[in-house]
Amino acid sequence: MITFTELSALAVAVCLIVTILKYRAPGMTLNRMPLLVWEKLVLSFMVIFAMPAVMLVSTMLLMDRTANTHFFNPAEGGDVLLYQHLFWFFGHPDVYIIFLPGAAIISTLVATFSRRHIFGYPGIVVATIATGFLGFGVWVHHMFATGIPQLSESFFTAATLMIVIPTAYQFFCWIATLWNGKPQLRLPMLWVGGFFFVFMIGGLSGLMLASVPVDLQVHDTFFVVAHFHYVLIGGAMFPMFAGIYYWFPKVVGRMAHEALAKVHFWLFFIGFNLTFFTMHFLGLRGMPRRIYTYLPEMHWTGLNQIATAGAGFMTLGILVFLINLFWSIKRGTIAGPNPWGAGSLEWSVPSPPPPYNFVHIPTVDGREAIWDAPPNPVFVSGIRDEVREVLLTNSLDAEPEAKEEQPAPSVWPFLTAVVVSAVLIGSIFTLKAVSYGALPIAFSIIAWIWPKEHEVEERREHEKWRAA
Amino acid sequence: MERTTDIPVLDVSGLPTVVFREPNPIFWGNLLYMLIEGAMFAMIFASYFYLRTRSTEWPPGLAPPYLWYGVANTILFLTSVVPARSIQLRARAGDLAGSLTGLIGLAAFGLICLVIRGFEFKGLNCRWDANAYGSMVWALLVLHTGHLLTEWIETLVMVAFASSRKMEGKRFPDFDVNSDYWYFVVGWAVIMNIVLYGTTRLL
Known part of the structure; x- marks a missing residue:
C-alpha cells in the first residue's frame, strides 16, 4: 500500500514539475512565479528524491514477508536499522513536504492581506530551496536512541539546528510584510x-x-x-x-x-x-x-x-x-471574481472558474500578475481552439517556444489506474499478483499512448517543425 | 480567419509543434523519471554497502557471482550506445527510415542483453533466500532487469510507431528521448556490474 501511494505521489510530482517548467503564461519568468508555485516545485523535487527510499524499503519488507528474503533479518546477515535508515531518509524530508505547502499558503495570504508584494521574495525562494536540501540531512535525529556513533549524533544535531535558519527567515519576511503593509x-x-x-x-x-x-x-x-x-x-x-x-x-x-x-x-x-x-x-x-x-x-x-x-x-x-x-x-x-482583491492570476477569472480557465491566455508583467498588469494588458492569440492545443514556454523566462496538442479524453488512464491498483493491492498477499499483473499494466499503458488515426492525420496537417 | 480586435495580442500561431530536447515536455518528464529511478538505484546501492559493513566476510559463505556473463553483458551494453545515438541523430533530422533501422538494432541489442541477463541470474551462485547478501544481489539484478525489460518494450512500441500508418512528426522526439532512457539503463548496468562482480571479489 505504501508503494502504491508513493507511486502516485511520484507521478504527481513529475506532472507538477513539468507543468511548472513548461506551461507557464508568457512573461511569468522564474523570478515572477508565485511563491505557492515555487514551493510546489521544490517539494515536488523533494518527493522525487525522498519517496524512492520508502518505495524501496516497503518493497524489501514485502519481500521479507512473501519471498523469504533476509534484508532485515539479523540471523541471516540482515539489519533492522537499515529499515530505520531508509524509512527516515524518506520520513524526515516528508515532514518538509508536508510543511512547505503550508508555508506557501501563508506567504500568499500574508501578501494579499497586507496589500503589498511579499517582503524578501528572492530570500524566501532561497530559503525554500535550502529547506529542500537540508531536509535530507537530518533523518538520523529520529534515531538518536538506537545507539549510533556519537560523531553522527553531533553532526545530525547540528544539521537539525541549521534547518531552523531558513524557516526563521521566512517568518521574519512574513512579519516584515505585515509590518510594512496595510494588514486587513x-x-x-x-x-x-x-x-x-x-x-x-x-x-x-x-x-x-x-x-x-x-x-x-x-x-x-x-x-x-x-x-x-x-x-x-x-x-x-x-x-x-x-x-x-x-x-x-x-x-x-x-x-x-x-x-x-x-x-x-x-x-x-x-x-x-x-x-x-x-x-x-x-x-x-x-x-x-x-x-x-x-x-x-x-x-x-x-x-x-x-x-x-x-x-x-x-x-x-x-x-x-x-x-x-x-x-x-x-x-x-x-x-465575484476577486473578493479579497488578490494579485495572482486565478482571481482574474470568474468564480467558480470555467473549465477552460482563461478565454485567452494572459501575459504576466510582475510577481502579482493582477496588481502589476499594465492598463492595456497583452493576451495570447493564435492557439487553435478546435483541439486541445496549449502553449509551451521556456523554463527560465517563460517565452513562447512551441505549441502542443494534448490528447482528447480517453478511458485508458482510468483503466491503467484500476489495473495498477488491483496489482498493488494483490501484491500485499502474493507476489504472483505482480508477475501476472505486469502484462495487463503494460497493455493498458500502451493502449493509452496509441493514438486514433483521424487525430494523427489531423495533427500531420498542422505539423510544423522548428526551423533549424 | 482574421480577427479584428483592439486588444494588443501576442500571436503564437507560427510556433512549431515538433520540437526536440528542452522545449519538449516529454524530455523533462523522461528526465524526472530517470531522477526517480536513479534515486532508487542510489538507495539500493547504499543498502548493499550498508549490509556489507554488517558482515566480516563478503560474500558471506558463498562463491562470488560468475564473472564472464557480467563482462559480456557490460561490453554489449556499451556497444548498444552506437544504435541509440544513431537513432537520436536520425530522428532529429526527421529521417524515418534511418530511425527505424536504429530502433530495430536497439531492440535486437535489448533482446540479447535480456538473454544474457538470464545467465547472469544463474551465475549469481546463490538463491535470494540464502542470506541477506543473496537477497541484496538478487534485488540489484531484478531492479535493473525491470528497467531493461520496460525499456526494451518501449523500444518495441517505438518500432511499431515508426512502421505504422500512425507515424507523425511528434514521434521523432519520442525516439530521441527513448535513447536517453537507454543511456540511463546502460549507465546503471555498468555501475551495477562493477558492484556485483567487482566488490564481491575485492571487498
Missing part, C-alpha cells in the same frame, strides 16, 4: 495568526529535541507527541484551513459564513492547545507514547482529562466547519 484582518488571516503562534511553539520544542541529551530523556514520551502535533497541525492544518477559507469563494463562487468560521477557529484553536500543550508536561512527567491506560498513582489523570476535553473542542470545531461548508455552498453571499 479578514477571515483567513485568523488562521495565519493561529499558525504563527502554534508553529512557533512547535519549532521551539523542536530545537529542544535536536539536542541529544534532551532527546534521550524525552524519547518516546508525550513530549514528542506534543512537539510533532504543534509542528504538523500548526505547519499544515492551520495553513490548510486558512487556504480553504481563502480559496473557497474561488472554488464555489460564494463566501463562507464569517461568524460560523470564527466559531470554528476559536473552538479548534483553544481545543488544540488544551490537548497538545498539556502533553508537553505529561511527557516531562514520563508518560510514554502508544499506551492505552496507566495506573492512577502516576498522577497523569488530570492533564489527560484536559487533553481529552480539548479533543472534544476540536471535534466541535470541525463539525461547525462542515456545517459552514454545506451551508455556504448553497446560501453564502455571491463572491
Whole structure:
C-alpha cells in the first residue's frame, strides 16, 4: 500500500514539475512565479528524491514477508536499522513536504492581506530551496536512541539546528510584510495568526529535541507527541484551513459564513492547545507514547482529562466547519471574481472558474500578475481552439517556444489506474499478483499512448517543425 | 480567419509543434523519471554497502557471482550506445527510415542483453533466500532487469510507431528521448556490474 501511494505521489510530482517548467503564461519568468508555485516545485523535487527510499524499503519488507528474503533479518546477515535508515531518509524530508505547502499558503495570504508584494521574495525562494536540501540531512535525529556513533549524533544535531535558519527567515519576511503593509484582518488571516503562534511553539520544542541529551530523556514520551502535533497541525492544518477559507469563494463562487468560521477557529484553536500543550508536561512527567491506560498513582489523570476535553473542542470545531461548508455552498453571499482583491492570476477569472480557465491566455508583467498588469494588458492569440492545443514556454523566462496538442479524453488512464491498483493491492498477499499483473499494466499503458488515426492525420496537417 | 480586435495580442500561431530536447515536455518528464529511478538505484546501492559493513566476510559463505556473463553483458551494453545515438541523430533530422533501422538494432541489442541477463541470474551462485547478501544481489539484478525489460518494450512500441500508418512528426522526439532512457539503463548496468562482480571479489 505504501508503494502504491508513493507511486502516485511520484507521478504527481513529475506532472507538477513539468507543468511548472513548461506551461507557464508568457512573461511569468522564474523570478515572477508565485511563491505557492515555487514551493510546489521544490517539494515536488523533494518527493522525487525522498519517496524512492520508502518505495524501496516497503518493497524489501514485502519481500521479507512473501519471498523469504533476509534484508532485515539479523540471523541471516540482515539489519533492522537499515529499515530505520531508509524509512527516515524518506520520513524526515516528508515532514518538509508536508510543511512547505503550508508555508506557501501563508506567504500568499500574508501578501494579499497586507496589500503589498511579499517582503524578501528572492530570500524566501532561497530559503525554500535550502529547506529542500537540508531536509535530507537530518533523518538520523529520529534515531538518536538506537545507539549510533556519537560523531553522527553531533553532526545530525547540528544539521537539525541549521534547518531552523531558513524557516526563521521566512517568518521574519512574513512579519516584515505585515509590518510594512496595510494588514486587513479578514477571515483567513485568523488562521495565519493561529499558525504563527502554534508553529512557533512547535519549532521551539523542536530545537529542544535536536539536542541529544534532551532527546534521550524525552524519547518516546508525550513530549514528542506534543512537539510533532504543534509542528504538523500548526505547519499544515492551520495553513490548510486558512487556504480553504481563502480559496473557497474561488472554488464555489460564494463566501463562507464569517461568524460560523470564527466559531470554528476559536473552538479548534483553544481545543488544540488544551490537548497538545498539556502533553508537553505529561511527557516531562514520563508518560510514554502508544499506551492505552496507566495506573492512577502516576498522577497523569488530570492533564489527560484536559487533553481529552480539548479533543472534544476540536471535534466541535470541525463539525461547525462542515456545517459552514454545506451551508455556504448553497446560501453564502455571491463572491465575484476577486473578493479579497488578490494579485495572482486565478482571481482574474470568474468564480467558480470555467473549465477552460482563461478565454485567452494572459501575459504576466510582475510577481502579482493582477496588481502589476499594465492598463492595456497583452493576451495570447493564435492557439487553435478546435483541439486541445496549449502553449509551451521556456523554463527560465517563460517565452513562447512551441505549441502542443494534448490528447482528447480517453478511458485508458482510468483503466491503467484500476489495473495498477488491483496489482498493488494483490501484491500485499502474493507476489504472483505482480508477475501476472505486469502484462495487463503494460497493455493498458500502451493502449493509452496509441493514438486514433483521424487525430494523427489531423495533427500531420498542422505539423510544423522548428526551423533549424 | 482574421480577427479584428483592439486588444494588443501576442500571436503564437507560427510556433512549431515538433520540437526536440528542452522545449519538449516529454524530455523533462523522461528526465524526472530517470531522477526517480536513479534515486532508487542510489538507495539500493547504499543498502548493499550498508549490509556489507554488517558482515566480516563478503560474500558471506558463498562463491562470488560468475564473472564472464557480467563482462559480456557490460561490453554489449556499451556497444548498444552506437544504435541509440544513431537513432537520436536520425530522428532529429526527421529521417524515418534511418530511425527505424536504429530502433530495430536497439531492440535486437535489448533482446540479447535480456538473454544474457538470464545467465547472469544463474551465475549469481546463490538463491535470494540464502542470506541477506543473496537477497541484496538478487534485488540489484531484478531492479535493473525491470528497467531493461520496460525499456526494451518501449523500444518495441517505438518500432511499431515508426512502421505504422500512425507515424507523425511528434514521434521523432519520442525516439530521441527513448535513447536517453537507454543511456540511463546502460549507465546503471555498468555501475551495477562493477558492484556485483567487482566488490564481491575485492571487498
